[in-house]
Amino acid sequence: MNDQKATSLREPLFHLTKRASISSAVAWLIRLAAVIIGLAVSGLIAFLLIEKLRLNPKEGIAKFYRCFYEGIWTEGKPFWENRSIWKFLKDTAMLLCIALAVTPAFKMKFWNTGAEGQTLMGILGAITVAVWLVPQARNASMSVPYWTLQLLMFGAAVLASTVWALIPAIFKAVWNTNETLFTLMMNYVAMNLVNMMLFIWRPKDFTLPSMNFDKLSFQFENLKSFVNNYLVIVLAVLALTFILFIYLKYTKHGYEISVVGESVRTAQYSGISVKKVIIRTMIVSGILCGVAGFLFASGLNKTIKPDDVGGNGFTAILVSWLAKFNPFGMIVTSALITVLNLGSAEISSDFDVSSAFPNVLVGIILFFVIGCEFFINYKIVFRKRSNRVKGASIK
Amino acid sequence: MNKKIALSMRGITKRFGSVLANNNVNLDVYQGEVLAILGENGCGKTTLMNMIAGIYFPDEGKIYKEDKEVVIRSPKDAFDLKIGMIHQHFKLVDLFTAAENIVLGVEEGKKYNLKNVNNRVREIADKYGFHIDPEKKIYDMSVSEKQTVEIIKVLYRGADILILDEPTAVLTPQEIDRLFEVLRRMKEDGKSIIIITHKLHEVLAVSDRVAILRKGEHVATVDTRDATESSLTEMMVGKKVELNIDRSEPVNPAPRIEIQHLSLKNAEGIDVLKDVSFIANSGEILGIAGIAGSGQKELLEAITGLQPTSTGDIIFTNPKKDKPVSFFHKSLARVKFLAKQGAFHDEFGNEVSFNGLGAKAIRRLVNNGKVLFKEDEVMNLRHKTPLQIRQLGIHLSFVPEDRLGMGLVGSMGITDNMMLRSYRKGASGFLNRRKPKQLAESIIHELEVSTPGVNTPVRKLSGGNVQKVLVGREIAFTPKVLMAAYPVRGLDINSSYTIYHLLNKQKEKGVAVIFVGEDLDVLLALCDRILVINSGEITGIVDARRATKEEIGLMMTQTKDASKEGNS
Numbered sequence: 001m002n003d004q005k006a007t008s009l010r011e012p013l014f015h016l017t018k019r020a021s022i023s024s025a026v027a028w029l030i031r032l033a034a035v036i037i038g039l040a041v042s043g044l045i046a047f048l049l050i051e052k053l054r055l056n057p058k059e060g061i062a063k064f065y066r067c068f069y070e071g072i073w074t075e076g077k078p079f080w081e082n083r084s085i086w087k088f089l090k091d092t093a094m095l096l097c098i099a100l101a102v103t104p105a106f107k108m109k110f111w112n113t114g115a116e117g118q119t120l121m122g123i124l125g126a127i128t129v130a131v132w133l134v135p136q137a138r139n140a141s142m143s144v145p146y147w148t149l150q151l152l153m154f155g156a157a158v159l160a161s162t163v164w165a166l167i168p169a170i171f172k173a174v175w176n177t178n179e180t181l182f183t184l185m186m187n188y189v190a191m192n193l194v195n196m197m198l199f200i201w202r203p204k205d206f207t208l209p210s211m212n213f214d215k216l217s218f219q220f221e222n223l224k225s226f227v228n229n230y231l232v233i234v235l236a237v238l239a240l241t242f243i244l245f246i247y248l249k250y251t252k253h254g255y256e257i258s259v260v261g262e263s264v265r266t267a268q269y270s271g272i273s274v275k276k277v278i279i280r281t282m283i284v285s286g287i288l289c290g291v292a293g294f295l296f297a298s299g300l301n302k303t304i305k306p307d308d309v310g311g312n313g314f315t316a317i318l319v320s321w322l323a324k325f326n327p328f329g330m331i332v333t334s335a336l337i338t339v340l341n342l343g344s345a346e347i348s349s350d351f352d353v354s355s356a357f358p359n360v361l362v363g364i365i366l367f368f369v370i371g372c373e374f375f376i377n378y379k380i381v382f383r384k385r386s387n388r389v390k391g392a393s394i395k
Numbered sequence: 396m397n398k399k400i401a402l403s404m405r406g407i408t409k410r411f412g413s414v415l416a417n418n419n420v421n422l423d424v425y426q427g428e429v430l431a432i433l434g435e436n437g438c439g440k441t442t443l444m445n446m447i448a449g450i451y452f453p454d455e456g457k458i459y460k461e462d463k464e465v466v467i468r469s470p471k472d473a474f475d476l477k478i479g480m481i482h483q484h485f486k487l488v489d490l491f492t493a494a495e496n497i498v499l500g501v502e503e504g505k506k507y508n509l510k511n512v513n514n515r516v517r518e519i520a521d522k523y524g525f526h527i528d529p530e531k532k533i534y535d536m537s538v539s540e541k542q543t544v545e546i547i548k549v550l551y552r553g554a555d556i557l558i559l560d561e562p563t564a565v566l567t568p569q570e571i572d573r574l575f576e577v578l579r580r581m582k583e584d585g586k587s588i589i590i591i592t593h594k595l596h597e598v599l600a601v602s603d604r605v606a607i608l609r610k611g612e613h614v615a616t617v618d619t620r621d622a623t624e625s626s627l628t629e630m631m632v633g634k635k636v637e638l639n640i641d642r643s644e645p646v647n648p649a650p651r652i653e654i655q656h657l658s659l660k661n662a663e664g665i666d667v668l669k670d671v672s673f674i675a676n677s678g679e680i681l682g683i684a685g686i687a688g689s690g691q692k693e694l695l696e697a698i699t700g701l702q703p704t705s706t707g708d709i710i711f712t713n714p715k716k717d718k719p720v721s722f723f724h725k726s727l728a729r730v731k732f733l734a735k736q737g738a739f740h741d742e743f744g745n746e747v748s749f750n751g752l753g754a755k756a757i758r759r760l761v762n763n764g765k766v767l768f769k770e771d772e773v774m775n776l777r778h779k780t781p782l783q784i785r786q787l788g789i790h791l792s793f794v795p796e797d798r799l800g801m802g803l804v805g806s807m808g809i810t811d812n813m814m815l816r817s818y819r820k821g822a823s824g825f826l827n828r829r830k831p832k833q834l835a836e837s838i839i840h841e842l843e844v845s846t847p848g849v850n851t852p853v854r855k856l857s858g859g860n861v862q863k864v865l866v867g868r869e870i871a872f873t874p875k876v877l878m879a880a881y882p883v884r885g886l887d888i889n890s891s892y893t894i895y896h897l898l899n900k901q902k903e904k905g906v907a908v909i910f911v912g913e914d915l916d917v918l919l920a921l922c923d924r925i926l927v928i929n930s931g932e933i934t935g936i937v938d939a940r941r942a943t944k945e946e947i948g949l950m951m952t953q954t955k956d957a958s959k960e961g962n963s
Contacts, residue, residue, distance in 0.1 A: 252818055262805060
């Protein structure tokens with residue numbers, strides 16, 4: 001039989017233990033450290049990959065980190081005319097809006113990966129109404145009033161998004177299909193639906209359209225036009241954040257979502273109809289995606305392309321998860337991710353590198369941000385130098 | 396004692412976060428003895444043994460095997476030191492035979508030869524008196540056979556120190572006797588056996604010495620022959636404990652719930668309950684005994700409407716006779732309808748039909764309390780969902796086996812858990828947390844729940860406190876029937892007795908209590924009648940005041956036909 005040779009006398013170098021609890025200050029310190037380490041590592045990678053940076057390392061590195069600041073603030077411009085900061089606010093708000101949309105379903109542990117397609121359907125709904133009504137208003141002397149048009153676009157956006165969210169929800173509730181794959185596939189159906197509509201709407205000369213509609217944006221007096229639209233979006237999304245917080249925390253619906261998310265068995269035990277909650281919650285998600293789609297369609301682009309949502313539907317999942325599904329926490333996480341996006345885009349234009357490079361940088365930093373959650377849940381205990389035991393003796 | 400020390404621990408300390416699971420434990424195990432590790436749930440018994448078996452690594456302290464210091468970093472290290480542990484939850488491959496499971500992971504450097512393995516397994520079985528067929532597949536085995544495989548697996552690897560974690564929890568009294576016989580033979584063979592348990596009579600029956608742990612500390616080690624049940628309890632709990640359950644005679648028992656020919660299949664289409672019929676009376680505790688997984692869970696879930704049934708009826712009798720009619724659960728139309736059916740009478744016994752009376756007059760009569768029910772309300776709960784049952788005004792309380800996965804929401808505080816059954820009240824879409832908070836505070840106060848606050852997630856509370864919160868809520872629901880599945884599993888002695896006391900109080904209030912238990916001593920001391928179930932069939936209903944443990948143990952393993960023959 002085996003002897004004791006296999007057993008060494010040394011204690012392992014380190015072992016992991018679960019933390020019982022962690023003060024939120026320490027947790028945030030760990031997260032901050034993760035962001036800093038992420039930035040440092042991405043700087044190192046950039047140094048290795050970008051030739052321009054290596055030629056003049058000292059200045060180059062300084063410029064590299066300055067880009068994150070310049071991405072959101074143009075030097076020397078006042079706040080109300082500073083295009084960079086407003087673009088930052090707008091991007092944050094749009095990302096936040098979609099993150100709000102995925103949150104109720106995620107809290108219920110319904111893994112909706114289809115916010116991209118649901119939002120795109122919202123845009124398609126709103127644009128469809130505009131395509132029908134705006135040219136008619138011009139040609140035939142019949143005019144559609146501004147608010148009626150907005151209202152119709154809004155309604156169509158919400159309806160289209162809700163239908164798109166509802167289909168996988170019904171399949172899940174009735175036949176227990178896998179919602180992750182289902183919602184993901186629905187994204188591609190939505191994109192191709194948009195391609196089809198663009199083909200149907202093509203003008204006579206067969207170039208793909210970049211449609212523009214007048215009178216579709218909101219108006220505030222005395223403000224630059226871009227600030228105007230962006231401000232409306234920011235305020236609208238802030239209001240939604242507040243409403244969703246109340247919905248999740250203080251309503252019976254929110255309570256049911258939490259119970260279903262924690263345990264389906266508990267929900268059944270307490271008499272909650274899990275099917276009903278799944279369907280209702282996905283309707284809420286769909287409505288919020290519809291709002292995002294309407295803001296894209298009417299407030300920003302006034303046109304439609306298959307990639308209009310630009311991956312925000314997936315990034316939103318990260319935003320929601322990092323904030324532990326707390327709507328107010330999502331303001332912080334969506335801002336963080338937008339800073340990273342804008343900053344790394346600035347880097348790619350300043351250093352004249354491939355447009356894929358920003359994705360690399362954001363990926364590196366997020367790797368650390370997500371990875372640090374491990375160190376919040378566990379701690380590493382190293383071998384102690386002297387392992388003497390008090391009062392231990394053996395005859 | 397001049398026996399040789401097999402294993403000793405010095406200054407063993409283990410922390411989980413801020414929880415001190417073991418604190419400076421010194422313990423010796425001799426060769427050729429049975430050492431019982433006794434302690435309440437959560438006192439660190441299993442943690443301590445897991446450190447010897449290589450599952451956990453101690454934060455401080457040293458382990459010596461036969462006077463030589465050793466470091467055990469993994470279960471493999473433990474095996475190399477001839478230490479084997481039989482865990483509470485078996486770790487076997489269902490599709491393999493006993494012998495295949497036993498040989499799994501053993502590196503012998505020889506060619507794998509199943510025939511030799513089978514023969515060696517038989518040798519070991521003969522030597523110690525096990526009954527086992529090495530070629531039987533695990534999925535065909537009973538719990539006790541699986542345990543045998545686990546023990547032989549450890550012996551096959553040449554272990555001379557065996558650790559058994561709560562080995563008797565899943566066995567019937569007869570199987571326990573057989574296991575103890577085997578343990579004695581192994582002891583005579585010079586092996587050291589450590590048995591983790593919290594059952595006192597078993598300690599007294601099988602062990603040579605008892606080491607008592609309390610809150611992670613090693614309180615004392617005593618020779619079993621010098622110990623009594625009460626002396627051991629006192630050391631375990633740290634103070635004197637009254638180990639009696641007051642059992643009152645049932646007052647006016649009347650059928651409250653009647654199960655008639657109930658059968659149900661599970662999701663895989665296997666019969667879980669077969670033609671089950673019994674009556675649960677008001678003011679009585681009906682115990683349900685049986686080996687784990689015999690259909691107890693499904694039976695309770697069928698009554699509460701959580702499990703769809705295939706055949707049979709669940710007749711609930713709502714005691715109404717000579718009680719005033721009220722509008723509380725009934726509309727005016729319903730009251731009129733019931734009156735036409737002849738359901739009401741007045742204080743002199745004359746029938747009330749409300750003929751020719753207007754709505755206002757009817758309301759006045761009813762509100763005066765002059766209109767009484769003639770008969771009890773009888774309803775069939777078959778095919779009704781939990782919500783429908785509640786909407787009928789029937790209060791069925793259910794304390795499920797899986798407390799945090801079914802009865803409570805682990806991530807929520809006590810207040811939010813109080814709302815689980817009542818949050819729907821009111822027309823508003825918003826939650827009203829005022830009453831649930833009051834209820835939470837009164838339960839914390841009355842049942843002495845130790846928690847930092849009403850909003851601390853219940854998952855963070857200890858097992859006993861979690862159960863108090865759950866039982867407290869179910870009792871606050873003023874039930875007509877209270878069903879509890881393994882309500883004291885994992886609880887310390889004091890909490891267990893609190894729960895017994897609460898159940899007894901409900902019984903005295905006239906509630907029909909159904910208690911699914913595993914400890915036969917407790918069932919015999921607490922219940923009025925005991926229903927024994929074996930693989931979905933009722934094998935007997937006995938009077939708990941007269942039945943013996945052996946009698947029930949026999950019914951737990953017997954089939955229905957055999958028990959009929961035995962009775963005739």
